[in-house]
Amino acid sequence: GREGGDGGDRGSGGEASPGITDDSVTLGISTPLSGATAGPGTCTVAGITAYFGMKNAEGGVEFGDGKTRTVEIEALDDTYDPQQAKANYDQLKDDVFAMTAGLGTPTNRAWRDAAIADEVPQALIMTGDPLFSDPEESPWQLGFVPIYQNEGEAFGELLASSGQQHRVAILSQNDDYGEGYVEGFKSAVEGADNIEIVEELTYEATDTSVDAQMTELAASDADVMFNAMSLVPLAVSALQKAQQLNWTPSWFLPSNTSSPGGVLTPGGATAFPGVYSVAFSKAPAGPAAGDPDVVEYLAALKQYGDYQDPPAFPHCQWSWMVGATLEQAFGEMTEPTRENFMEALRGISGFEAPLMLPDTSVDTTEAGQPAVSTVVVQKYNGKGYDTVTTFE
Amino acid sequence: MAAELVLQDVDLQFGGIKVLQEVSFTVEPGQIFGLVGPNGAGKTSLFNCISGHYTPTAGAVRIDGTEVQGARPATLARHGLARTFQHPALQLHETVLENVLLGGHSRLPGSPLAWAVRTPGTRRAEKDLRAEALDLLERNGLAWAAHLPADELSHGLHKGVELCRALLMKPRLLLLDEPAAGLPHAEVEQLIATVRRLRSEDDITVVIVEHHMGLIAALTDRVVVLDHGRKLMEGTAAEAQSDPRVIEAYIGKDAADDAA
Amino acid sequence: MARAVDTSPSSSLRQNPWLRRAVPLLVVVVLAVLPLVLTENTNDTLARIGVFAVAVLGLNVVMGYTGQVSLGQIFFVGLGAYVTGYGVQQGWNVVLAFLAACLAAAVAGLVVALAAARLGGLAIAMVTIALPIVGVPLAKRLSDVTGGSQGLSARFAEAPEATGLYDDQWVLYVVLVIGGAVFLLTRALVRGKYGRAFAIVKGNEAVASSMGISPYRYKVLAFTIASLIGGISGFLYMFVIQYTSPETMSFGHSIELLAAMVIGGAGSIIGSLLGGAYYVLVPELTNQVDSSLTALLQGVILLAVLFVLPGGLASLLRRLTRGRRRSGAGSGAAAPPTTPLSTAVSGTSAEEPGKERQGHA
Amino acid sequence: MGTFVQLVVDGLSTGSVYAAIALAIVLVHQATGLINFAQGGMAVLAVYIAWWLTTKDVPLILAILVSIAFSIAFGAVVERFLMRRFERGDPDTAVVVTIGLLTLITGVAGWLWTYNNQQFPSLFSLDTVNFLGVSVSQRSLGTTAVIIVVMVLLQALFVGTKLGLALRAVANNPESAAFSGLPVGRLLMVGWGLAAALGAVAGALVAPQLTLTPGMLDNALVYALAAVILGGLTSPVGVVVAAWLIGVLENLAAVYVSFIGYDLKVAVPFILIFVVLIVRPQGLFGRKTVVRV
């Protein structure tokens, strides 16, 4: 970028960065809005749009410099194509104050270097890739959702502490997502002599079926299935196939394929002794339905997020929380500059964003961790989830 | 320069269908040789065996003493064999000139890289070839059509373009498959003159398949008559036309009477 | 003869030798100045267009000109990008990385073509579509070299100090020079000896072979050249985007390249450029209109363009310059000589249909 | 051993999914000479309509029938008002038009029904049948049975009926067919309509398993195309057999050939295509086309 070289001079000047005026601030999003990942991608836009839509309707967001600004969102579709994501970034970078909430590892990586060079914040993005949470490597970046390793680890710890012998079968997506989960899980059960990993297989995100994998895994006779899967259709059919094979282990699913309505009901999850997942946000369905947070959220999602159905992906909730976290940072900003924003963003700790589950919080001060690094393990109860602390 | 062509016991089969059986004959260098016979007798297939488009099931094809059965058509073409097709096959959206230039392909020097950077050598070669192609078209009365797309030419003229394309290859052996089909009488006379000139000026051996008996009689030194894939007879055109077997199988009794 | 001789102004303009020399010069001057005066965003976009125009050009060589449906072009782009990225990370000289990208893509293309060119028609489409489809998991498997699913970043596009240029200007200049050279070379290649050979291999293999053109060898040649050009495009991809991952070569992009080629104009040099522009600009445009309806809008635009111009965008240009060839043939000459009947007999018994009823009944 | 047989059975049922779409592709190719990339998209559209009806409490079977009727009309309209313009031109252009159509339909489906996953009810239950130590769901069995029926019907259509003959004639050479009085335009519309109807059936069969999304059939399409080429474009029986073969070999290769594994098993159909077509360019069961000079 042409501003690349002179960023240093501007740091303390206090002259406003692009995309922010005295009464408004614009945020950019590049995320898949069409193609295979459009479902969660659309959610990432809907949640944050709903959040700031609601805030704008209340008059705006109060910034630390005393001004109240409305927040505008400019979202572009990248179809999960890194090249397109970079193009979107190029297009947005001069008009928006910060980039945020976009979903995807390769797509966010594609313009990470450029964002650093241009000194454009790439804040609270939806990827569990640890690179974005390393302030040395990524000074202008911060991930939002827990790194994949954390989620896998949480379940691994629970399992290891159960005190019983377990034979574990693993089926993971063949990319950094699946690998991250498996890595976290393994590091947690390492040294625990009650856990034996008996079979470990992968699938491709483009596969139409995982029947063969399920058949092979079922033959291993494991009693725990660790299923690091990010695709709803395959998660459903994996649950179904296991039942057909008469194999009903305890089952672990990651946070983004554990929707009760979208995955577990069609998958017939009640047939299994326990379906576990990890989470930091309340599920809008199930027991939490009456929760005031949830009610407010669902109403705003409909009204401001243009999202009519009950969300089938947790990304809607997550980006709602991204909105709240951004608001928190804005409140600490004393100058309308990107640098100041990053500083403010990195100073949040113990923030319980709306929809957050008890025992989880936003903490941006911990190096090497994304904004949310705490998760709780939950167990499906036939309708929704209960937080559990023991594996039974 | 003209080539000698020898076929020895050539057999060709497709599945169960015997298309050619034990066909043998010799075409002397510089001869104009006729190949006639009823429809489906195997004339075109025989051409295909010579030009490498078909591989005989058995037997040998020799050009200037070298066995060529099984060789690829492109190889044979580069060694001086040219042919026209029974159904003219032109690049319909290209101009007539471009179609003819194709015949000069193997005579153009230069690697892809040389052509990509347009070395002086390639430019000169292209220019010379163009001049030559235009000259050929001129001599065959098609110069007026040189810059028209081939599909704007009527069907009957496609044969002429094909002939020019084949001639630009500077062949030593030329196979013509029904060159007179679709030509009005006056044009046939022209064609006869052209082929004669090919022999006398360019020293080419010519083999012609043709149902136009007038042309066969006027042009050929020798003919072979095929029937059901077998050689029925060999001799001069006059001998063939009066051979009862040929009349029976090919010319037809009435037609022979008419001609007589 | 009623053959109309077109002497529209456009065709006579193009005939003018001065103009014919002046226009390319003007184009060069404009291209040299543009990066300096345009905004950063425009330069970025133009550079990306350059990347994909080169990719489409490669596809055109193998498919538009030689008629082999290749759904694998994006694989070679990805390969070129990976090799470049790897080279840069290993600290190779950029020129070396460029050559390696070209060589790797060309060799891979050659190997694939040696096998694939034995097949024809749709079979070759299916075999080539396997390249991106297998390429994605393969790139993940070779994660030591490729960075796996997290991809590979390489920043090597900083403008040298001495030039005094901004990065985006420098990037665009490099794309213009490399891309321009590729376009000019390809243009020359598909005009003369090899262009005719490619065309006849596409049109009729039997005829090609009887002209001394081995269809197999020329298919392999075209495929290899296309892959080489794909590799160059991959180098530029890395230069402009500075990042690649397995998603770069997902087969959807191969299909989009194919669409871009047809929309630009199959078998057209300028069409490749237009195709590249289409590939880059339409997503930007649809994003501007409504980013939640991009697929719908892109479908509409694609269909609308082809509905109006089935020959692609380049056919619009061709339509404007039509007639040039005819007038080049020289007016009056373009008529077949006919049997001189009319002068002798016309009028004697023409238009007397009564007579034809006298035949047998 | 049990696992081996189960893997074969799994492969057959996955293969049936590919076969369903492959049959529709064969039908449109036989009837128009085109490869229709939008075949999957059109099927998805039909399933959405059926799904939307079921959410309005229309019985499933009725909803599917309505979606089939819609598809016939939609296919005919697509031919009449879109494809007709490209039928005489460059086939590559026509193929790209179908790609554009696919993009458009996907976009429309995403717009009308969002990109969320929808559960489409199955005609067959998910209960399993066990034999020889192998379990198969009734859904797979039902899908396979329907596909076999469709395959037989298609074969009969093309070989035995005057309509099938006319469709083939038009696909082969519309201009020449018209000289014998074949109403080319109408036959093409019929061909597209039938193919779309078949697509709707295929979609309804596989949607419960794949989960309904706008891009539901995108990944399966490549396999279906592979099956079509492998089996032979002219043979319904061939493509079904090829689809099964692909499904089975893919599974076996993933499990028993270590360097292939689950990540590269996708290469199997293409290797298969390559090997088979070198020997039989017309595909396993295809009719040989002769190109004479």
Next chain:
Amino acid sequence: MTLLELEDVTASYGPVQVLEGVSLSVPENGAVGILGANGAGKTTTLRAISGTVRAGGRIVFDGKDIRGLRPDQVAALGIAHVPEGRGTLGDLSVRDNLRVGAYLRKDRKGVAEDIDFCLDLFPNLAERITSNASALSGGEQQMLAVGRAIMSKPRLLLLDEASLGLAPSTAKNVYDAIRKLRLTSGIAMLVVEQNANLAFTLVDSATVLETGRSVLTGTSAELKGMDEIRRAYLGG
């Protein structure tokens, strides 16, 4: 009674006009020839009738203006066109080609009989009945194209160089058979033929085209007597 009447017919391919006024008429059960040099517009005239090229002027068949009809509509009126070049459906078998020819007919039995008739007329085809048409020899394909036209039992047969590539005896057989059809079924025909000697065995009269215009029309006898015609088309 005139079956087909062309009056001042014009036609063009894109911007290029190639017919500039062709007039001719074919009586019921009559046989009319069209002669002309290559490129004179013979094929285009037939194409104008069968609706494969856009035409101007008047084309009246059986009292009805058929200009602007689609080819299949023209065929449905009983006009069968044997086109120039390969007039077959290459990927279909010989038998299927013949069946397609009979597409408009409803009489199963008659169709079966006529297939046998064609196979009798062209024994080559009988030998290759299950082959793809594209595998046939050039002459055999021509036979099949003629056979297909006969299968439709037309009222008017448009023959464009039907003898092209046929062996002399076969060509003669075909013309004999067509002549017989004319007698038995009352078919009328319009015949383009470079082999004028052959054509004159069939037609009663002929029109000479030159650069897209009919310049001369006469009975067979009249035309055969003209020097220019002999020199250009008949030889001797």
